[in-house]
Structure formats: C-alpha cells, structure tokens
Amino acid sequence: MLLRIGGVSLGLLFSVNLWSQQSDTLSGTGNEIVVTATKTERKISSVAVPVTIISQQRILQAGSLRLNDILQEQTGLFLTAAFGSGVQMQGLNPDYTLILIDGEPLIGRTGGVLDLKRITVGNIKQIEIVKGPSSSLYGSEAMAGVINIITDKPKSNALKFSLRYGSFNTADLSLNGSIRKNNFTYQGFGNFYKTDGFSIRPNSSERAIAPIERFTQQHNFSYRFNNKTVLSINLRLNNESIKNIISVNNNGTIIQSEGLEKNKDLNTTVQLSHRLNEKITNNTRIYATEFSAEQQLLTSNGTPYTDFFKQRFARAENQTDFTLNKKLSLTTGAGYIIETANSTRYDKSSNTKTNRIGYAFIQSEWKPTDAFTIVAGARYDHNELFAAAFSPKLAFQYKFNPKFSLKASIGRGFKAPDFRQLYLNFTNTAAGSYSVFGTVEAQKIIAELNRIGQISSLESDYYRLSELKPEFATGINIGLSYNPITPLSITANIFSNTIENLIDSRLVAYKTGGAQIFSYLNVKHAFTKGIETDIKYALSKKWSLAGGYQFLLTGDKDEINRINNGQVFTRDANGFSSKLKRSEYVGLANRSKHMANFRVQFEQQNYFANLRLIYRSKWAVSDKDGNGLFNTNDAFADGFIQVNMATGKNFNKGIRVQAGCDNILNYTDVLNLPNLPGRTFYFTLAYTFLNTKTKQ
Template identity: 40%
Template structure:
C-alpha cells in the first residue's frame, strides 16, 4: 500500500515539473448564489426561495472529499446517518426515521431492491454525479410511498456545450481497493451523448482475526450508464437513459461449526425514456416511461462442494408517468398521473407476487407577493393491496429581507406495506420459529394446525382487514440567513407516525417455536433541531458547522409505562424507572455534529479539506429485560471520526489527490462492524 502511494506521489511530482500549461485555479471557484433545484417541487426552483428543508451536494464538494460511493458522501451530511442492518447494508436515517421511509432516486426515478427496507447505497458511484438533492420531511404528496421521511435524488451530469469532454479517474486505497471510471460527454447540435463506466474492487476487511469470516468479503462490481439526448426542436426533446450494475462477492459461512463457501451476485438494470414538450411559453409537458429490474442470487456449498443452500430475489418495477406544468403569471400549476406495476419473486415466497397502483398528483406554486411563496399540493394513490391514500402538503416561505427568510411546512406521508410484510413465508429449521406475511398468515396457520404443529393460537388476532399503510404527519419550521461571509440554515422538525408495522407472536408450535406475523401496532414520534452554518474567514479559509438534536420515542411505551418500569441490575436488585429514564427508539443518537475546514493554498494550487464527525451514544438492544431502551441498558459509546483530503490541480487537465478516511483509526469491531479503521487513498484524474 505504501509503495503504491509513493508511486502516485512521484508521478504527480514529475508531471508537475514538466507541466507548461497555465494551471487552472478551481480552488477559489464559488458556488452560484442561485442554485437551481428540482426535487422539492418537480419544477425548477431557486434553492434559497424553496419553502422546504433541503440540502444540495455539488459535484465540486464530492470531488474534494475523495469519496467514491453514494453512502460515503451522504454520511458526511448533517442530519443524515447511515445505519447498517443485519445484512451489512447501510441505510439512511433522517429526522429519526429509518431507511425504509426515504426514497432514493437517480435522475428522478426510483431504485428498487431493498433488503428489510434497506437499499444498498454503495451500488451507486459518484463519478458522474452533477449534484445530490436531499429533501427532508414527508414528500409523499409528490413521490408516494417510501417518501414518508424524505427523498434523495442523484442527478447525473449531461453534456452542455457542443464539444467532446470528460474525465478519466483512478483511485487506490487501503484493503487493495481499486476504483477506475470514465465519464465521456459529447454534444453536437441536436444530438448529445453521455457514457459513464465504473469499476470497483476490494479485498474486504477483517476486524476479528479469531473468526475465519471477514466483516466484508472480497468483491467487485461495475456500472455502465449510457445516455442519449436528441432535440427535435427547441420545444421537443428526447432523453434515453440506461444503467447496468453487476456485482460478485465471496459468500462464505459458518453454520453449526461447519464451513461453507459460495458466491453472491447482484444485477440491476434501469431504463428511462423521457420526452419533453414545450407547447408554448406557458405550458410544458413531460412523458416518461421507466422500467427497472433488480436480481440477487446467492448459494452455499459444503466442504465437498455439494449444494447446501440457495437464495434468490427478483424485483421488477414498470412505471409510465405524464407531468404537465402550466405557468400562470408568476405562479405554476403542476399535475401528474402515473401507474406503478411491481412484482417480486424471492426465496420464502410461495409465488411471484404483484402490486399495481394508479396515482395522480397536483401542486400549486403560488407567489402572491415578492416576499411570499406558498406551495400546496396533494397526491392520491389507489393501490391493489391496501387502502387508498391521500397525501396533502402545504409549505410557506416568507422573505423578511434580502438576507433572511422564514419557511415552514406541514405534510402527510405514508409507507405502504412491502412485499415481505405481506407475503413472507419463512421457517427457521434450526431455531424452529416461523415468520408469515400478513396476507398468507391465515392459510399457513390453518395448514400448520391441520398438520398438528400448533400448540396454541393467540386469542383475538384475525387477518380479516387489510394491513394498513403506515402514515406520518411532518412539521418543519426554519430560517435561512445569508450575508457577506456567513450562511446559516436552521430547521426544527416533528414527525408523528401511526400504524407502525411490527411483528407479533400469533401462535406457538408444539416444538416450542413461535410463529410471528406483521401488524399495525405502535405510534412513534420524533422531533429535533438541525443547524448548518458556513463562515468564510477569507477567500482561502472557510469553516462549516453542522449539528442535529434528536428525540425519538414510542408513544405506547409512554402511555403504558407501568409495563416497563422495573428492571433487575447486575446485582439482581430491582430498580424502578421513571419515564425520564426511557431513552427512546433503538439506534438513535440524541446528538450528532460535524465541523469542516476548507483551506486553499493558491500559490501551489492546492486544497486541504478536513472533516470531523461526532455521534453521541446509542443503544442497539434491550439488555435488562424490560423490552425498551432505558438509561441502564448497555450503550455504544460516543465517538469521533475524522476525514482528511488534500487535492492539487497539477495542470489544467490533471488532478491529484491524497487522503485518509477515519484518520484517527477509530474501531469498535464488536459493536460497529462497518467502521473499518483508517483507510488511506490516492487518486489521479485527467479532465479533457
């Protein structure tokens, strides 16, 4: 590893000595004051006037961090925490809501392939990203299910000038991690094209040398993303976009002290066709057809190479949609209609299950005066498997003066029951328990009973009514201030979630194992405060500070606290708890913070970027037997992570970078398996 880093440095030094061209100073380039965003309203809007809590990550900011995957750059944002699930995938937590409640989009269309509600964000490379738009809070009024907690839209680069341009990049890092990509852009008159290709491989890492299994096994993946553009005229434009992703990973296992080997494969395909038609200066329509397929197949063989286990996952989504925007003076009326067709065939489903839904949404962007902006809208979803949903939203922005604005919003969001919660049919042969989806539970319980396997069924439980969608009411109120060297963004939020879907015991087997199914049970709430600020001391030196305070609790625990108020400590003494001793939901930290230093050295055309992140303590399990997380439980201690990057423009076209993620080498193998320790990297990029 050290030899390769030294080789990188030597090559950069020689190129620097031999460079005769005038160097390009990108260090002092400023972000445009009026950034145009689209995710919050599905129309182009100036970020500062948007009445919603929103963050934009630019391609320049991504480049200076040196990261390569989507999960890495999101983990550096205030109020965005990546939480690993039991599969090791890292899912987004925003405003205290789990990954299942955040919709992930690429160029406005959704990704599929969630494991227990978690989408593997490392599937997405950042090599061709123009910007990332993060909308926090209920967004179901525009995007439907999975957007109850917010939306993250990855917007890729597109050709802008009549020329051929692009970038070639290679990055080497600890754990023999290699990432090479090429992004090629070409435009000539009415025709334009973009081709992005990315290859990523790693040997994985092992934090516990006493175990034969690694925390992350070796794997490689590649992404190919071609896009074509054709302008029939100034008023009629066509976009055809495809994305292909393939990954192979070693898949060893230890089961009952026996070793097994295998392989896991992922394949993803996305295709989008969009036609944009401008009827006149006031009327604009988009026709969009989107299809995507995600497959995951894995197997295990024993020591004699005999098949032991196989698993598969095959999900399809097909979605046509039409959107129209009518400009009325200063205002915009947007309406859309679409259809979702989904199917999933996977291990432990007795059949290929299908969903279909029809939806319509309307939004009015109203500007009654120069200082006021009012955004009102709703979406109606008619679904084949659960009750129809109406999702309204209202947001207001008031510009106090040229520097200060106030904004507030209230919205209703929902999360539909997923395929697993409705159709899962799994029995663990070793432990003896079963998990049944709501829609198949009654028939399977009757079958178990006819086979003489049931000892008792829980009284009062029926599956007569459909499982309801989870629903949330979300409030945001904040302020945005920008003057001279200071930029400040503050947002307070509150979420109240009803009909939370959770598992419950429905029967006990004669063998002693329980049978679980899914039900609408709890009501939870989250509230907190988010703070972001940037101060530019000079043109060369700026500091950014971010902080989030979060409280997340189960209302049923507070309402029935007498069921949870006694515990036994390590000395077997009985302790009575107060409500104030209830810490809240699992895997939530009350405090997260970051501080970022950006320093430019114009003389040598170099950027230095230091980011420090803090997460306060949090609990993963109930460790004292009262079924909640209280202050006497075992917690994962608070910790700091520091990332350091140094970037240099050697010539107009050549860019070199060195960095260290987790600079302080913080590790907690038993509790935080996704923290791999210090990772050094070097990167070289050629722009043309």
C-alpha cells in the first residue's frame, strides 16, 4: 500500500525457481511483510490482529484464475453464489468484507455482493486477509474484515506471459512487463479471460455461468525524485461482457431471451510519498473509481429491457506515520470521499445520488517491551446522508517465548447504508408487481400512493421507517500461535461478532390489488461466533501437510427471544403445528457449522504436485415450514467435499508448465451449487522472456 521506499526487497518475485523459496503464512518465518493490518508495513509475526497472507506461489500452485478460486481454499472463507461470487468471512455476509486493491476500495456491489470474479489473480504478489472489524482504519464495509490484494510491481526489466486453457473453452492469457530506467519505473499487465460457461442443469439452454469475456489491464508508473520523494500513478481497467440466454418455458412453448451485460471497472490512483526524515513519512493519495453495469434483454416476442447502474467514488487521503522512538509509533490520517450513483432502478437514472463523507483516523503502536505490543486506534466518519460512525479498536500481542504467542483484539466495525437501501425504486412487473423502495423514497412514494387511493393497507413496519443508521458490529478475536518444533505450526483464533442495526428488507405496505411494497429497516441483531484453526506440518523437505478448520455458530437474537417465548412454531411428523425448541434453531441461512480444508504438497527441485480438499457441512437454504426462520425442519443443502489437484514443473530458460484437475470427485448439486461444474481440467504454459535485475 505505502510505497516501499528503499524498504522491502521484491527481487525474489522473479527468481527462476518460483516454487521453492516463498511460503505462506503458516510455514513462514514470520518475516513476511503485511500492510493491511495497521496501514503501515509490519512483520506478520508482530501484528496483533488475525492476518493471513496468501503468497503468489500458493496462488500459482493452486491454478487459480480469479480471486474467488484461491479464497475458497482458505480456512473460514466461504464463497457465496448469488450476484456473482462473494466472500463470507467469520460467518458474515459478503456485504461486510471490504475488498481493496493496493489499499484502495473496489466499488460496484450488486445486492451487497462484490463479484470477486471481476478480479484476476494474474498480477497478484500477495493477498492479505485481516479478520475482525477494521473500520478503525478503513471505515465502512470493514466489518467482518478486509481483503487487500497487493499487485506485483517488480523493480526489474522483465517480460513474461502465461497461457492457460481448460474445460468449457476457458482460456486465460496474461502478459506482465516492467521497465526500470534510472528513477523511472513502469509496470504493465494485461489479462484476457474467456469462457463458454456451463450449465449442470440437464436439458437447459440457460447457463449457470454464462459465456463471459473479460479484459483487465493495469499500468503503474512511478518516479523517484530522490531518496525521499516518490510519485506513482496507477491505472486499472476491467471490462466484462456477459451473454445470457434466458428461456422461459410457457406451457410447453419456450420463449428465448437474449441478454447482454457489460460491466466496467476503472480505478485510478495518484500517490505522492514523501519521507521528511527518519521519523516521519507522509503519503497523499487521490483515488477515483467508477463502476458501471448495463444489462440489455431482448425477448424474442417482447420489448427490449435495459437496466443501468453507475457508481463513482473519489477520495483524497493524507496519512502521516511517525516513528517517535523504538517503542512508540503513530499513524494519523484524514480524508474526504464523494460518492455518486445513477441507476434505472432509482427514481430517474438521470438523477445523480450523492453522498459525501469526511473522516479522520489515528492509531498508535506501543511496544513497552520486546514481547509486548499494544495497538490502539479510532476513526470517525461523518456522513452527509446518514448518522455518523465512530470506530475504535484495541489490540495487543504478547510473546511468551519464541514458540508461543497470544494476541487479542476488540474493535467496532460499520457498514454504511448503500444507495440501493436509500434510493431503490423498483417494481418487478414480471413477478407479481411487488415493489422495493429505499428508505428515502419509501415514505414519500407510499404517502403519495395512499393519497390517490392505491394503498390497501399500511403494515406496522411502515410506521417504523426512519433515517437509516449504519450497521454496527463489535468483534472480539483471541488467538494464539504455537510453534513447538520448526516444521510444525499451529494457530487458533476464537472470534465473536455482535451485529446491531442490521438492515433488512421488510414488508411495509400493500397496494390495492395485493401487490407488496418492501423497504429497508434497521431491524436485526445477529451474531456469529466460532473458532478457526490452522495446522501446518513439514514432514520432510519434500512433503508437507496443511489443514484448516472452522467451527461456526450464528443466529439472530430476536429470533432466539421469540423461540424462548414460545412464539415460533414448526410442524411435527403429522403435519400439526408444534412449538419450536431452541435446539432445533440453526441460525442464519447459508452457513455451515463445519468447514475444513486439507492440503498435501510435494516439492522437489523444480517440480511440485499437490492435492487439496475443501469440505463444507450442510447449510440451510430455504424455509420449508413457513415459520420465517431456519430450523432443523427446513431445507438443507448436503455437505460436500471438493478435491482439487495440480502439478507443475519449471524448466530452464524460463519455461513453466502446469496441469490440474478441479473437483476430481465430480460433485455437483443442481439446486444449491449451480456454479460448481463437475470435474474440470486445465493446462498452463508460462514463459519468462526477460528478467534482468536492476540495481537500486
């Protein structure tokens, strides 16, 4: 995130033997540098909050293409399948994990989900995952945690390409290049991805994954004025075009509709980094990003339908890091954000919705002894459209000895109401003409409909409509790490998140004719808690094992209160109503109580092979007994194991080949996992034309 001024060596990225030296968090020495946890460069071993680093080597060896591919193999992360591929962290919905590229937030969420398939892994140096509320540094959305993608910026003259081809005509081509001349550095990256898509539903022309073409390019220029000042400019552009064939079976007659969806992501950053002296570093960053999505649907016998959404986000931020002495350092910053959105799903697409946010944060890190670190920080966000948010955080780490350390943190995270929850003005004429109005619109529109006699009844929730408040979470993480012997490392983390003011859509009124009107309210009080653990063991220089497990409990406090008060019912074997017992309650939908992963890896010189298992226990999918919450009588998706494998070899002269097979067991679930194809294969060829290390 911060420019690495004469700091960390990035040279090993282009070492010829890419497989051998790098390591991920668990096998690491603790010397890997992580920036996301504190917004400053720190050794991972000295960070007081739960952090995972996924290395470039790990991404390559898993044969990943898009960000979701590699994240699904991480302990405690589950990839959801609605509105693209979102990540569920510590049991919280994808809405509550902030996704950053080089420290800058990505925007453009649909239904709260940021589709991780928009992000190629072709130029990632490492992925940093910070769990637990991090709003004290990052503001909105960093409620469950933060995923920061650090892109590869080699400081050498290099040129390499990689080509992968696999099942469903899925092709992925990446080109990386960098030039270093005197004080000027340029890095360029291009990635082209296409797939024919697939459907596992028999006899269906609709595809769970539609044919997609994506083109991502990223350019980074940096100029070093002197040893103290560096300017860098970063551009990223991602274009997606998706073809959808939608068929509606109408009494035996199939009506085909052709849809075309175009998504565009543009990110630009200008950063000036200046080191005033040994103790003070200042960073000024201007970031502007735009996400636009356009959907066109042409029915063979109908009128064309267009759906359009555009979001813009611009931010100026200044951050100063003070290293006061060996024991005390301080980070302060302030920024201003302007965010706008236009959509055909708002009152008028020409009406731009705007929110402005001013914020400031401060964080201090104090090391009273070598073994003890305390980090305290807070951030204040002032919003134009809704209530302000104050997010404090306190974390500490204590190293009992070189083998054993303990970390604990407590923090507050928030997520601001999004434009959809404020301004949506959408009526679904294809499905019963129900309407969903954002809270700003709802009272206005319903009052007007009521005046002209189009409302048949106002529900009790209508009278509870008010200014939306941000959703808040308080997260506690207590973790330990234990390295009894060099080849064995064990980490465990207990977490607890209490979420208040959760925004949920509620029925607020009925139109005459029975159509329902929904809006958004701060109504729910949810919790997630559990434990996650990772164990890594190197059997020998060639063989290593790694395993991870997460146990998760979730629930809604109001639902539990209603159950305890005997107000919730289910049905017995005769179909008669019975009172729901607390033990029958399963908590939030789409959560597995048990998730695990296991990896066996073999490495010898330039050759590697691995086998990776991902397990997920059953999860609730729909409310079969109609009581409005999830209990053992409802519909569940079966638990399953996915097994992936990959093998590869580096040849001299910069040639690398790799082949893999994902989902070897060919597990499919048409109803609940439409995005999981059966067994797939791929082959990768990569070639490094040029790699000249330059002198600093």
